[in-house]
Each structure stands twice: as structure tokens, then as C-alpha cells.
Amino acid sequence: MTRTAANPVIAELRERIQHLEGPATRRKSVLPFMVREIDECLPGGGLTYGAIHEVAGGGAGTVDGAAAALFVAGIAARTTGQLVWCLTRPDLFFPALAQAGLHPDRVIFVEADKEEDVLGSMEEALSFGGLGAVVGELVRLPMTASRRLQLAAEKTGTLGLIVRRWRRQTEATDYGQPTASATRWRVGVIPSEELPVPGVGRARWFLELMRVKSGECAEFEVGACDASGRIAISTEPGNQKNQGRSAFAG
Template identity: 75%
Template sequence: MTAVREHVIAELRDRIASLRGSAARQAGCLPFGIAEIDDRLPGGGLAYGALHEFAGGGAGTVDGAAAALFVAGVAARTKGKIVWCLTRPDLFFPSLAQVGLNANRVIFVESDKEEDLLANMEEALSYGGLGAVVGEIVRLPMVASRRLQLAAEKSGTLAMIVRRWRRQTEANDFGQPTASTTRWRVSVMPSEELPVPGVGRGQWLLELMRSRAGECAEFLVGACDDKGRIDIPSRSGDRSNSTGRSRHSG
């Protein structure tokens, strides 16, 4: 009887995985247009209908500004309105415009409590027809992340969480398990040097810390341009291959 039960459970798990895979294929993905990155992601890009998690690294661990700009650049390349949920209205609109996200496309939803923010995100994801739903949050409990993942799957909307902490000790929560499909850390690096004295284009170290059914990796990239696009500087073209981790992440 136990063997039969285990066989039935295994079949159900396979069917559920198949259905999830089918839904993911129907939703599609948003490629970065960089083979070194897209090849690391199942489907060849950032999956629609899924939850993705981002945080700042290095000196920007607490404020998460680079992570927020990276997310804004991703959102800029989607179609439709963007719902951005937050508890601290401190986004600098000109910075969003610099990475291609026009403020006219963004519907900002402010909440006093993170529980309300999560509920607003879930409702926005369930609405459908949006380019992306973004939420800035300190903690992401597993149950809440599962609800967001399910809501994203049903509507096919891109869901992105920006982890912004008020103090360094809160950053330890980033290592806790969540239902996110991918998890990224974004660190500010020295600007790209120009052939003449001046201010070069900003650079980020992108760390793909988790990719469901994929591998971890890291990439030195040029920060988002005014179309939301990143690139890999020519002089560091081999960096992703030399620093990418080959272990599976989930």
C-alpha cells in the first residue's frame, strides 16, 4: 500500500511540474540580450509569470539603490503599466528615467505596513495586463513569496521584489528560503574608464545567486542605459565565464 501511495504521489508531482513548465513556456521570458546571461537562465531570460528577488551588495547592501535601478531597467523593457509598491516614498524619479522607466508608466502604491504591501502586490498581480509588479520589502516570508509566485503564474505577469533593509543585520534574511524563481545581488563597481578624462558609464557586479533549475553565476556589466539595457564591457568579456559558478541552485 505504501509503495502504491508513493507511486501516486510521484505521478502527481510530475504532472504538477509539467503544468508549471507549460505555464512558464506560455508566459515566455524577457531576455537581457546578452548570451552569457541568457544562457544561464532556463528559457533564455527572466521568466514572466514568476517571482524574482533582488538586493544590493557590497557597500549598497542596506539602501539597495543599484538593485532598484536594475529592476527599473528590467521593468522599462516590458509593455504596459508598472505597479510599484513601497513603504518609503524615496525613489528619485530622474534616476528611473535614466534607466528608461518613464514615471508616467508607473503607478506607485504606498503602504504603512509590509503586510499591506504584500497584499497590494498580490492584488496587482492577479489583475493581469501589467508590464510588471514591483515591491520594496525588508522581509519576504516563504508563505508570502508562494502567494506572490502563484499570483504571477496565473496572470503571466513579471513579479519583482527589491529587498531594502534599514540596518545591516536585517540583510541576513536574504539567505532564507523563498519561492522566488531567481535571486540576484547587485553591487556598484568602479565606472568604466573612458579614453579621455571624464565620467564613465557605471558598472555593476550582477550575482545570480539562485536560479530554479539553473546555475549560479556572476557578471560584470555596464549599468542600464536609457532603454533599460545592460551590456558586458568589451574588456571583461571573459569575466562571466571565469567567475560563473557551475553548481546547480535549485
């Protein structure tokens, strides 16, 4: 049962507030994917600003982890203004980010020695405000830390994006632990779109919306981010091996 179904009074109050705010305010409060099937699953029709959202690869391999990073890069690319990307492993492959619509000249990269420093840098950047988005790469996200990030995001209305990266398979189990994130996603690589001529078509992902506040879980097969950061519902099953660029160098 969703939260909306369990709290009809709260749902009614939320609808009244949205009506008073008007459509212009509602449009500014979320970042839509501009994909009907996905936006219909998200409260307000998109990713909520002033909230944090988690994304992880669908498997333990580097390829799925890179897909998660590119998915986040595409989301960040569709925001306005400078971005802060906090990380401990400086292995991002800039041409791949640019291919997903995120040009490095928009990004301020903050490298830290420990994940605790990544959390601190994210919280400071979210509290600063005026940024398109704040991205952080983390293995673990404790509930207390996620609440601090959520409160900082709410304070300024900044979009917080967290890429969960595993160093070993056993760490992936932490992704099932509860956090304060508004949404939780998982991205897996599937065969690319088939072309009528020899070659490799658009990369494709299996996208799972694993958790969403006041919404329902869902699964989608999508074409990977294009040069404007947009994804699209895939219409072809494809049978080619995916050879899209990795988000990580090496």
C-alpha cells in the first residue's frame, strides 16, 4: 500500500496546496524525464527538487556501475547552472559524460580521501544553494547521513544525486537498507538497439524504480542518455552486445 492510499487526508491536503501554488510552481518543483511512462510513476511528474535520489548499477560489474553514473550525468545535464560532483576515485571519463549531455566545464569536482568527507562536501554544497545539482559517489549511505543530506537539500531546493558504487560484491547488500532518499533506482546494461545495417545501435538500459515516496515501483527498458541527457522508452528488443562508452576510465 502506498503512502497516499494509507493517508487520504494528507493526500487531499497536498493536492490543495499544489492547486494553490499553480502549475508554474509545480513545474519548477520537479525535473521531469519527459518520458510519460516514467513521469507518471513519480509524484509531481518528475524527480523532486529539494530531495536526494539514489542510483546504483544493476550488477556488481564496472559496466553496470558506469551505466548508473551516466544515468545520473544525464539527469544532472538537464538542470540549470553549475554542478558539484564529490568522489573518492577520480576515474570519471569526461568524453562519456559529455556524450550523456554533461560537459565537464559545468562541473566542479571535489575529490576526498574518505567517504565521510564526501558526505560532508555534499552537505555543504547542498546547503550552499544556487547549484543545478550535487552528485556524490558512495558505497554506504547510513540513515543519519541521508537525513542530513535530505534536510540540506530541502533547505535550498537543490537536487541531490547519489551514485552507489561497490568495491566488492558483499557491499551491494547495503543498497537494501532504508535511507531518507525520495527515490531509489537501479540501472543494468542490456543489448543495444538493433540497426538495419552492421554496427552498434543506441545503448539500452534496464531501469528499475525500486523505491519512490508516495508512488509505486516500476521497471522500464530505455535507450541510454543522448547528447541532451534524455532517455527514451525502447521499442526494439535488440540482440547486439552493448558497446557504449564507459563512464569510468581504465
